[in-house]
Amino acid sequence: MKLKIIVLFLLIICGFTSCQKEVLGKYYNIEDDKALHYIDFKEDGTFFHYYKKGSVERSHSGKWTQEDNKINIFNWEEYSIGYLEIISGMGKVEFGTTLGNQIFWIHGSRLDVTPDGSNYADYIKEEDVEEVRTRRKKREEEREAYLKNKDTFYYPNTKIIKAIGIEEDDSERTVKNYDWKHFYTTGELESEGQYASNRKEGIWKYYYKNGQLRELGAFQDSLRVGTWEYYHESGNLKEKGIHIYIEKGGIDKVSENSSSKYYLTQKRGKWKYYDTDGKLIQTKEFPSREKAYDSLYLSWSDNKDKESVVSDREKRIIEDDKDYNKYKESLAGKK
Numbered sequence: 001m002k003l004k005i006i007v008l009f010l011l012i013i014c015g016f017t018s019c020q021k022e023v024l025g026k027y028y029n030i031e032d033d034k035a036l037h038y039i040d041f042k043e044d045g046t047f048f049h050y051y052k053k054g055s056v057e058r059s060h061s062g063k064w065t066q067e068d069n070k071i072n073i074f075n076w077e078e079y080s081i082g083y084l085e086i087i088s089g090m091g092k093v094e095f096g097t098t099l100g101n102q103i104f105w106i107h108g109s110r111l112d113v114t115p116d117g118s119n120y121a122d123y124i125k126e127e128d129v130e131e132v133r134t135r136r137k138k139r140e141e142e143r144e145a146y147l148k149n150k151d152t153f154y155y156p157n158t159k160i161i162k163a164i165g166i167e168e169d170d171s172e173r174t175v176k177n178y179d180w181k182h183f184y185t186t187g188e189l190e191s192e193g194q195y196a197s198n199r200k201e202g203i204w205k206y207y208y209k210n211g212q213l214r215e216l217g218a219f220q221d222s223l224r225v226g227t228w229e230y231y232h233e234s235g236n237l238k239e240k241g242i243h244i245y246i247e248k249g250g251i252d253k254v255s256e257n258s259s260s261k262y263y264l265t266q267k268r269g270k271w272k273y274y275d276t277d278g279k280l281i282q283t284k285e286f287p288s289r290e291k292a293y294d295s296l297y298l299s300w301s302d303n304k305d306k307e308s309v310v311s312d313r314e315k316r317i318i319e320d321d322k323d324y325n326k327y328k329e330s331l332a333g334k335k
Contacts, residue, residue, distance in 0.1 A: 027123035029080055051079040069106040106314055160187055205268035208233045236278035241271030
């Protein structure tokens with residue numbers, strides 16, 4: 001009987017404290033093998049965040065709380081390069097920027113900045129680091145070997161290369177995946193970036209025939225998001241600003257396979273325009289973004305009505321960081 005009472009008492013305590021002891025100790029970010037980067041969660045409700053790579057050394061402390069599988073961190077400084085690339089759209093956020101409050105979700109022995117654990121820039125519990133490193137290295141080696149076998153496509157009735165990339169069978173169709181390069185009919189490189197099931201994802205670069213960079217920015221579901229830069233053929237900056245998702249209207253259902261049907265990209269915030277000599281000639285202010293449709297918080301859910309999807313995103317925005325909206329809008333004015 002006493003044993004049952006003790007067990008019940010422990011369960012009650014665990015319910016109130018969310019079993020904080022499960023996350024105590026160090027969690028390492030291993031996205032960069034040359035950097036020492038970890039968070040140390042202490043029993044007194046404080047944390048220590050440390051980063052060192054070469055001559056660069058940063059650290060800060062703060063408080064943390066836990067609610068079930070969610071860890072709330074206050075006054076967080078971001079040192080993760082991968083995460084900075086995600087939130088900026090191009091990776092041009094200042095290193096060590098204070099983002100305000102941060103949230104991590106517990107996924108077994110790792111912490112992730114996304115509820116579903118889909119972000120690769122995560123933190124691994126100290127005792128599991130080597131096992132995770134070994135597993136990831138093996139996957140990377142297998143992927144590199146696979147990606148070397150690219151397909152080459154030619155313009156009709158010529159020996160001029162049109163594109164180089166990997167096509168894979170997906171149900172009853174063939175889709176583009178991974179890294180691709182596209183070429184002009186005259187043979188020069190026209191663009192390069194990644195596809196995921198025929199949709200452009202991540203950073204893409206476009207070039208003039210003379211090899212000079214023409215456009216640089218990120219895609220999500222083949223829609224432009226985040227900061228984009230456009231260049232004159234001379235190499236000088238032509239224009240720069242932020243793209244976001246907005247609703248086209250008339251949405252009944254949201255489907256992962258038809259984002260372009262329901263959404264389009266529009267300019268938001270300050271856009272700067274330059275002449276061929278690189279001199280600023282105009283700054284144009286576009287309407288403030290509608291945060292419910294910001295691509296950063298676009299979370300697809302099959303068979304869910306529009307109101308529910310928007311509501312979920314609104315909650316996520318408030319939950320993640322109240323100051324984040326103003327912060328991201330300010331990126332357009334940074335170089």
